[in-house]
Every structure is written in structure tokens, then in C-alpha cells.
Amino acid sequence: MLTYELLDLRLLADEGTLSSVTLTGLFPMIIIPTQPIVIRAEQRTCRIGKGQFVLLLYPEKDSHIVPSTSEGFAPVYSISFNSYRLAKREKEALLYVIDTAHLPAHGQVMEFPRYAEGLLKNLIGQFSQTQKLNAAPKLHLLLHEFLDTIFERKSIDNSFVTNDQAIQQAVTYIKQHFEAPLTRSFMANMTGFNESYFSSLFKKETGWSFAEYVNQIRIDQAKLMLLGTNDKLQDIALKTGFADGSYLGKTFTKYVHLSPSSFRKRKQSNRIVSIQFLGALLALGIQPLATTRELLQSSQLLHRRLPNIVEIESFDQIEVIHQLAPELIVAPTYFYNYPEVMKALEQIAPVLTIPWGQLDKLEEVRLLGTLLGRTQEAEDWIAQLQQSAIEARKVITPFLQSGSTAGIFELSHDNLWLIPYLSVRSAYTLYQLLGLRAPQAIQQEVLQPGKHLKVKEQDLPLYAANHMFLIVPTDDTESFRTKLMQRSVWQQLVYEQGCQLHLLKLNEFWFDDGLSLEIQLDVMVKLFTNQS
Structure with a gap:
């Protein structure tokens, strides 16, 4: 169980700041610029762009x-805080200890989520009205929500960020029944509201x-059919x-800025x-x-395969994308x-929306191969991956005892451990490609x-x-392994239950689609053979 304590919140610089600003105060500290800045220290220099923050x-x-440009500073905020972990629970007291092990690494630059901007504004407003930090429970709750938001890489699905x-x-129903008549009165009645x-x-x-x-969902489904089938426009409609x-043709042209026939010709696009x-x-x-x-x-595992890719700060950098003239x-x-953003991108080129984290990993490649006119390339790659998996199983077999089990676990920002299903984090590699057996609980x-x-963490032995x-x-x-082994639960897992720990880097295993699977398979095999 984690909790946070707000120590300080400052406006480090703004439009009136004329010189560099020394970083003093309490740590850990988050720095959030509204325009790009550079942090300089004796040993290194670090650039933080717009829409980013650094810990x-x-x-x-x-x-x-x-400031990173001659135009000077825009507002730069800093938030100092403490992070505590529940270490001991007694009958009438809880003992918390300072713990930063679950936080991102020192100096790590991360993306600042758009939906965190409102939380930051609320936090600043509440802080400005607070006289004593230790007597402001609402402030600490706001901090907890804010840090949860910016440190958590959200699980990606099709849902809107809505609490209603x-x-x-209604959104789920529309996605599942887009081919049926969908009227405002019907949906209002289904959800229990009046139409207005x-x-x-x-x-x-x-x-x-x-x-x-409704039109956007239908148009996007029509795009998939135009590229993935030879159906006539009337049938697709x-x-x-x-x-x-x-x-359909009129609506398609209005939304996509291309006729259906012109869009269909982009099936074998390279740009x-x-x-x-x-x-x-x-x-x-x-x-x-x-x-x-x-x-x-x-x-990170794909960097060598992407020598000429253009890196854009965020997906709303419309002008940069426009200059690339994508198809x-x-x-x-x-x-x-x-x-x-989606509407602005559609002005540049047709946007092809694909489900993320829902399809079988190989079917995902097949789908994109079908849509982009690379059916044979998809099948060739899948056959190659399956052959690599067969060879990988042979390599690791001598290192496995009879009845051996395997599991994959990801440390979340909240100090909980995620045990993923096959759709993410290379669980597919572990169980489908390598054919390893999961513990009964998993x-x-x-x-x-x-x-x-x-x-x-204390429940991990149940899923060991x-x-x-x-x-x-x-x-x-390896430094992280050393920290883990200082805790009793990990000592129990390794020394009493005989578990072998293989540590993977989040920035190499966050995504596991296509070629990433192939490289991750090799990484995991090497860990088996080198550490077993």
C-alpha cells in the first residue's frame, strides 16, 4: 500500500524570468514545463519538451x-513530495516507511498526459489556498490522484475516458451494432435519459x-472493408x-476527404x-x-530497425505530420x-483505426497485412516466427525441470504487480510461442x-x-534485483520456493506486436540459458 505527502509546489519560472533558475528544494521533485526547457547539471544535460515532465x-x-529557445521561459512548475510504503500493520497503528523503489528512474523524462492538466490546475489552486500542508487532507488526495495519473501508463482499450x-x-452498444438502425431516441431510451x-x-x-x-464508427468499418475485401460499395453500405x-459515398467523402474508390487505391501504401x-x-x-x-x-528493441523514422513530440503535432505527406x-x-486530433489528422491522410490489445498477436499482423496489401508478407513472417519458436523451445528444454512453470509480472506505479493476459507484455511469447505452463493460480x-x-507484493507467493x-x-x-532481494517476500520466493527471477526492461517489453515479439522471444531465451 502506497501513499504520498505533498512537500512543496512552486512556480519555478514564468514569462518574466530572465535568467537561469537553480534547482533547490526538497526531493523527489517533478518538473513540469509548459514550453521546452533544458536542465543542466555538472554531469549531464537533459531536455524536457512541451507535453513532458521529468522526475x-x-x-x-x-x-x-x-529555456530551450531564445524566446525565454513559459511557466515551469515543480512539485516536491514524499512516497511511503506500508511496512507494518499493528492492532492500533500503521507503520509507513519512505520508499521510492516503485517510482520511475531518476532523470527519466516522461509524457505528461493531457487529462492530467486539469488535475494539475486543481492541485495548484488548492495549494494556493492552503495555510498548513499537514492540515490539508484534500490536498494530499489531489496529489495522490495526480501522481497516479502521470506515473501510470494506462491500459489501452477502446473505452472513452468517461466515468459515466x-x-x-452507449459507446459499447454503438461499436457492437453499428450496422443496425441507431437513433438518438433509441439510445436515450436505452440509457434512461431524455433525448436532449x-x-x-x-x-x-x-x-x-x-x-x-455513429458516422465515424461506420466510416471506419467501411474503410476496413474497402481495403480488406472486394465487396461492392452497395454491399459495404x-x-x-x-x-x-x-x-455511404457522400458521407465517406465528407469525413475522409477522399472518395471510397480513391481510398481503396491506397491499399499498398508505403508512406x-x-x-x-x-x-x-x-x-x-x-x-x-x-x-x-x-x-x-x-x-527500444526496435530502434535499430527504424533508422530513418521521424520522431514527433505528440500525435497532435499536425503540421509536422502534414509535411511528411503520408498516404x-x-x-x-x-x-x-x-x-x-482525429479530425485534423483525417485532413492530412485517411486514418485507419485498428483494435489495440484485443486481437491474437499473429492475427493482428494478418489483419494489417490484408489491409495494406501484404498478405504474403504477413504469412511469411508468421511462418518464420513459428519456426523460431520451435527452435527456441528446443534451446530452453535442457534448462527446464519436469513440470516447470513460468509467469510474467509487471511492477506497476502503485506497487502492485500486474499479471497480464495474452494480449499484452509478451505473455503471448511465454505461453504461446515458448509453450510454457502457467502456475495453477495464474x-x-x-x-x-x-x-x-x-x-x-506479499501475495506473489500464491502465484509463484x-x-x-x-x-x-x-x-x-541488476540494481533493481538487489533491492528486491532485500525484502522478505523475494527471499521467500527465491530461497524457500526455488523461483528463478528473470528481469526485463519495461521500455523493451511495453509493446509486443509483430517484430517486437520476435526480438523479445530471443531476449527471454537468452535469460533462460544464461541464468538457469
Whole structure:
């Protein structure tokens, strides 16, 4: 169990700041600029771009910030805090100790989520009204929510970031029944609202008007059929909820800025901007033109395969993407959370939305191969991967005892351990490609129901495997191993239960699509043979 304590919140610099600002105060410290800055210290220099933040766990000699351009500073905020872990629970007291092991590494630059901007504003407002920090429980709750948001890499799905269950129900229904008649009155009745309130709430929660969203879902389904089949426009119209081919054609042109026939000609496009699916595109022999910095940072195993890719700060850098003149933009379906960005991108090139983290890993490559005119390339790569898996099984067999089990676990920011299902974090590699057996508890609670599970550290012995692959948020895995082994639960796992720990880097195993699977398979085999 973790908790946080706010120590200080400062405006380090703003438009009136004329010189560099020395970094003093309490640590750990988060620095959040609204425009790019540079942190300089005796040993290194670090650039933090717009839409990013940096975590400093401790002070560095002669560290200070300067603006990255001649235009000077824009507002730069710092937040100092303590992080505590529950160490002992007694009858009438709880003992917490300072613990930073679960935090990202010192000096790590991370993306600042858009939806955290409102939380930061609330935190600043509440702090400015507070006289005594130790008498402001609301302030600490706001800090906890804020840190949870910026440190947590959200599990990616198709859901909108909405707390309204009725609207979430409506969104799910539309996605599942896009081919059926969908009227505002029907959806309002289904969710228990009158039509006017339903429309305003839908717009507020999703950013789309009801009619816009229904049309967007239908158009995106039509895109998949135009590229993935030879169906006539009339047939596609009837399968996607349009009255006829003519109406589909008019609506398609309005949303995509291309006619359906012109769009269909882009099936074998090479100039593709990828806002996900880097590994899958590489498996098809496609070199993406560009992707986001966050995606590249979390795909370190692919860097050598992407020598010429353009790194953009974020997916709303519309002008940069426009200059690349892409023929297609491939994006995950959770992009519906950003309607204005999605509409702006569609002005540049058609956006092809693909489900993320839902398909079988090989079927995902097959789908993209079909849509992009690389069916044979997809099948060739899949056959090669399956052959590599057969050879990998032969290599690790001498290192496995009879009945050996394996599990994969990821340390989350909240100090809980995620046990992933096959759709993420190379669980597919462990259980499908290497054919390893999961412990009974993981089999029953994760693999059979098909869902992820989070457990407390002290409960890990219940899910222990002979080979435990641990995904940790640092590149210095051996130092992290040393810290783990100072705790009794890990001593129990290793010395009493005989578990072998294989540590994996989060930025190498965050994504596991396409070519990433192939490289991750090799990494895991080497860990088996080198450490067993």
C-alpha cells in the first residue's frame, strides 16, 4: 500500500524570468514545463519538451534550468513530495516507511498526459489556498490522484475516458451494432435519459456529437472493408448501417476527404505514419515514416530497425505530420478519445483505426497485412516466427525441470504487480510461442477468464512460478534485483520456493506486436540459458 505527502509546489519560472533558475528544494521533485526547457547539471544535460515532465529523485550538483529557445521561459512548475510504503500493520497503528523503489528512474523524462492538466490546475489552486500542508487532507488526495495519473501508463482499450456508465454503455452498444438502425431516441431510451440530455451528456463525455460518433464508427468499418475485401460499395453500405452505396459515398467523402474508390487505391501504401503497431508494420516490411516520442521510448528493441523514422513530440503535432505527406495514418481505436486530433489528422491522410490489445498477436499482423496489401508478407513472417519458436523451445528444454512453470509480472506505479493476459507484455511469447505452463493460480485467474490481474507484493507467493519474468521500470535491472532481494517476500520466493527471477526492461517489453515479439522471444531465451 502506497501513499504520498505533498512537500512543496512552486512556480519555478514564468514569462518574466530572465535568467537561469537553480534547482533547490526538497526531493523527489517533478518538473513540469509548459514550453521546452533544458536542465543542466555538472554531469549531464537533459531536455524536457512541451507535453513532458521529468522526475528527479535527488539533487545534482550545479543543476539549473534554462529555456530551450531564445524566446525565454513559459511557466515551469515543480512539485516536491514524499512516497511511503506500508511496512507494518499493528492492532492500533500503521507503520509507513519512505520508499521510492516503485517510482520511475531518476532523470527519466516522461509524457505528461493531457487529462492530467486539469488535475494539475486543481492541485495548484488548492495549494494556493492552503495555510498548513499537514492540515490539508484534500490536498494530499489531489496529489495522490495526480501522481497516479502521470506515473501510470494506462491500459489501452477502446473505452472513452468517461466515468459515466450510461455513456460507456452507449459507446459499447454503438461499436457492437453499428450496422443496425441507431437513433438518438433509441439510445436515450436505452440509457434512461431524455433525448436532449442524452445528446448533451454524450458530447460532454466523449467530445463527439452522437451523430458524428455513429458516422465515424461506420466510416471506419467501411474503410476496413474497402481495403480488406472486394465487396461492392452497395454491399459495404448495407453492412455498415448506411441506406445505400450513394449515401455511404457522400458521407465517406465528407469525413475522409477522399472518395471510397480513391481510398481503396491506397491499399499498398508505403508512406505510413504509425501511431501504434510499429512492430506489426516492420513485420510486413513497411518502414513507418514517423511515430510519437512516447511510442519510440517504449519500443527500444526496435530502434535499430527504424533508422530513418521521424520522431514527433505528440500525435497532435499536425503540421509536422502534414509535411511528411503520408498516404495513410495507422492509429489504435482508443484514438476516439481525441476527436479534434482525429479530425485534423483525417485532413492530412485517411486514418485507419485498428483494435489495440484485443486481437491474437499473429492475427493482428494478418489483419494489417490484408489491409495494406501484404498478405504474403504477413504469412511469411508468421511462418518464420513459428519456426523460431520451435527452435527456441528446443534451446530452453535442457534448462527446464519436469513440470516447470513460468509467469510474467509487471511492477506497476502503485506497487502492485500486474499479471497480464495474452494480449499484452509478451505473455503471448511465454505461453504461446515458448509453450510454457502457467502456475495453477495464474491459469485459473488470468488465462482462463482472459483478463489481467493485479496483486500485492506479499501475495506473489500464491502465484509463484519456477521461472518468474519481472518487467521493471528501469534499465538497471541488476540494481533493481538487489533491492528486491532485500525484502522478505523475494527471499521467500527465491530461497524457500526455488523461483528463478528473470528481469526485463519495461521500455523493451511495453509493446509486443509483430517484430517486437520476435526480438523479445530471443531476449527471454537468452535469460533462460544464461541464468538457469
